[in-house]
Amino acid sequence: MTDEAMVRELGRLLDPERVLGGAAAQRAYDCDAYTVDRSKPTAIVLPESTDEVAAIIRWCNENRIPFTGRGAGTGLSGGALPALGGVVISTKKLTKILEIDIENRCLKAQAGIANKRLSDAVREQGLHFAPDPSSQTVSTIGGNIAENAGGPHTLKYGVTAQHILGLTLVDPQGEILQFGGKIPGAPGFDFVSLIVGSEGTLGLVTEAWVRLTPLPNAVETALVSFPTVRDATQTVADIIAAGVIPAALELMDRGIMVALEAAFGLKYPDSAVALLLIECDGVGERACDRVRMEINQVGEICKANCAIDITIAQDEAERQKLWLARKKGVGAMGRLAPSIVTHDGVIPRSKLPEMLDFVYEVAAKHNVKVANLFHAGDGNLHPCFYFDDRDPNQVEAVVTAGEEIVRKCIELGGSISGEHGIGVEKADLMPFMFTPDDLRLQAMAKEIFSDGSLCNPCKVLPNQKSCVEHKRRWRGVAW
Numbered sequence: 001m002t003d004e005a006m007v008r009e010l011g012r013l014l015d016p017e018r019v020l021g022g023a024a025a026q027r028a029y030d031c032d033a034y035t036v037d038r039s040k041p042t043a044i045v046l047p048e049s050t051d052e053v054a055a056i057i058r059w060c061n062e063n064r065i066p067f068t069g070r071g072a073g074t075g076l077s078g079g080a081l082p083a084l085g086g087v088v089i090s091t092k093k094l095t096k097i098l099e100i101d102i103e104n105r106c107l108k109a110q111a112g113i114a115n116k117r118l119s120d121a122v123r124e125q126g127l128h129f130a131p132d133p134s135s136q137t138v139s140t141i142g143g144n145i146a147e148n149a150g151g152p153h154t155l156k157y158g159v160t161a162q163h164i165l166g167l168t169l170v171d172p173q174g175e176i177l178q179f180g181g182k183i184p185g186a187p188g189f190d191f192v193s194l195i196v197g198s199e200g201t202l203g204l205v206t207e208a209w210v211r212l213t214p215l216p217n218a219v220e221t222a223l224v225s226f227p228t229v230r231d232a233t234q235t236v237a238d239i240i241a242a243g244v245i246p247a248a249l250e251l252m253d254r255g256i257m258v259a260l261e262a263a264f265g266l267k268y269p270d271s272a273v274a275l276l277l278i279e280c281d282g283v284g285e286r287a288c289d290r291v292r293m294e295i296n297q298v299g300e301i302c303k304a305n306c307a308i309d310i311t312i313a314q315d316e317a318e319r320q321k322l323w324l325a326r327k328k329g330v331g332a333m334g335r336l337a338p339s340i341v342t343h344d345g346v347i348p349r350s351k352l353p354e355m356l357d358f359v360y361e362v363a364a365k366h367n368v369k370v371a372n373l374f375h376a377g378d379g380n381l382h383p384c385f386y387f388d389d390r391d392p393n394q395v396e397a398v399v400t401a402g403e404e405i406v407r408k409c410i411e412l413g414g415s416i417s418g419e420h421g422i423g424v425e426k427a428d429l430m431p432f433m434f435t436p437d438d439l440r441l442q443a444m445a446k447e448i449f450s451d452g453s454l455c456n457p458c459k460v461l462p463n464q465k466s467c468v469e470h471k472r473r474w475r476g477v478a479w
C-alpha cells in the first residue's frame with residue numbers, strides 16, 4: 001500500500017483531519033526523547049475514543065501494518081519509536097477525566113492526560129496522584145503505565161504500578177478488554193500488573209482507574225551541598241541505614257550545577273561538588289513534629305558527612321526554589337550540548353559511592369561528558385551523557401559507555417532499568433540480566449496477547465524476528 005493510500009484509508013476510520021502524513025509529520029514522530037535511534041512512521045492517527053483505537057488496530061491487523069502507541073513522546077529508551085514504520089497511534093486527544101470518586105479515593109481518566117492534571121483535579125480535596133516523574137507536566141498517564149514510571153517521590157510512595165487499580169486495554173488484535181476497576185485486589189490472575197510496565201507491547205491502554213493518596217500536611221525540604229560526590233552518596237546510604245525514609249532523596253553533581261548556573265543563573269557554593277535535595281513529609285495530627293524531627297536527624301547525618309551548607313525551606317515559595325535545582329536540571333543541560341542520553345540502571349544504595357566513581361571513570365575512558373542527577377534514595381542512577389548525535393564517533397562512545405555502566409549495575413546486584421524501560425535502547429542488554437529461560441517466559445507472557453509482530457515491534461525482548469536488520473537503519477537515519 002502506498003503512503004498516500006494508507007493515509008486515505010485511515011481517514012475513513014476517523015476524521016481525516018486527525019490522520020497525519022507527509023514528511024514533516026513523519027519527522028516529528030520518528031523518535032522520543034532518546035534521539036539516538038530514529039525510524040519514520042507512514043501515518044500518525046489521533047483517536048478520540050477507545051472504539052476509534054480498536055478500529056485502527058483492527059485495520060492494521062487486516063493490512064499487516066505495524067503500529068506503535070505514543071503519549072507525549074518523553075520516553076528515554078526509544079519506546080515510542082515506530083521501529084518498523086507503519087502507524088503511530090497518538091493519545092494526544094484522549095485527555096478527559098471520566099470520573100472522580102473522592103469517597104473511594106480513586107479517579108478514572110483517558111490515557112492521554114498529562115500526569116500532573118490528575119493531581120490538579122483533586123488538590124482541593126486534599127488528594128493527589130502520587131507517582132511524579134520529573135516529566136509530569138507533559139508525560140501521559142498511558143506512557144507512565146507503559147513504562148511503570150517512577151519519580152522523585154517514589155522512594156516513599158512507590159512507582160506507578162502501586163497506584164493503578166484498573167485499565168481498559170485495546171489488545172493487539174483490536175479487542176477491547178477490561179482489567180481491574182475501582183476496587184483493588186480482585187481475585188484471579190493480576191493482568192493489571194502484567195500490563196503496567198509492558199511498554200505498549202501488549203496493546204494500547206485507553207483508560208485507567210488510578211489510586212488517589214492524601215496530600216501530606218507536613219513537609220520539610222532541605223538542599224545540602226557537599227565537597228565531594230562520595231560524601232553525598234555516603235550520606236544517602238547512612239540516611240537509609242538509620243531507618244529514615246524521606247519522601248525524596250535526589251542527588252545532583254557539579255555538572256548539573258554548572259548547567260543550572262548557565263541556564264537559570266542559580267548559584268551554589270563554589271566548593272560544592274554535589275547537592276542532595278531531601279524532603280521528609282507526613283500526614284496526620286502529629287505529622288509536623290514527627291517530620292521536623294526527621295529532617296533534623298537527616299541534617300545531623302549530613303553534617304557527619306562533611307556537608308558544606310544546609311538550607312531548609314521556611315515556606316512553600318522557598319521549597320519551590322530548592323526544587324528548581326532538581327526540576328530544571330535536565331532542561332538546563334540543553335545549554336551544554338544538542339543531545340542527551342540518560343541511563344537509569346539501579347544498584348543497592350550501599351554501592352552508590354563505588355558506582356559513581358565508576359561512572360566518572362567510564363566517561364573519562366571514552367572521552368564523553370557526563371553529569372548526574374538522580375533518585376539516589378532508590379539507588380536509581382541517571383548518568384546523563386551530553387553530546388552531539390550528528391557525530392557518529394560521539395554516538396558510539398556514548399552507547400559503549402552506557403553499556404559498561406549497565407553491566408556494572410548488574411555486577412553490583414542491581415538492574416538495567418529503574419523506570420525508563422527497555423525500549424529499543426536496552427533490548428540487546430536484556431541477556432546480561434536474564435537467562436534464556438527467563439526471556440522465553442517473558443516472550444510467552446507476551447504471546448498471551450499476540451505474536452507481537454505488529455504491536456510496538458522490536459521493543460523490550462532481544463533479537464525479535466525482522467528487527468535485527470532494521471537496527472542499523474534506525475541509527476543510520478540519525479546520522
Ligand SMILES: Cc1cc2nc3c(=O)[nH]c(=O)nc-3n(C[C@H](O)[C@H](O)[C@H](O)COP(=O)(O)OP(=O)(O)OC[C@H]3O[C@@H](n4cnc5c(N)ncnc54)[C@H](O)[C@@H]3O)c2cc1C
Nearest residue numbers: 071072073074075079134140142143146149150200205419
Ligand atoms: C525531562 C524528563 C524527565 C523525566 N523524568 C522521569 C522520571 O522522573 N521518572 C520516570 O519514570 N521517567 C521520567 N522520564 C521518562 C518519561 O517521561 C517517562 O517514561 C514517561 O512515563 C513517558 O510518558 P509519555 O507519555 O511521554 O510516553 P511516550 O514516550 O510517548 O511512550 C512511552 C512508551 O509507552 C508506550 N505508550 C504510550 N502511551 C501508551 C498507552 N496509552 N498504552 C500503551 N502504551 C503506551 C509507548 O509505546 C512507549 O513504549 C523523563 C523524561 C524526560 C524527558
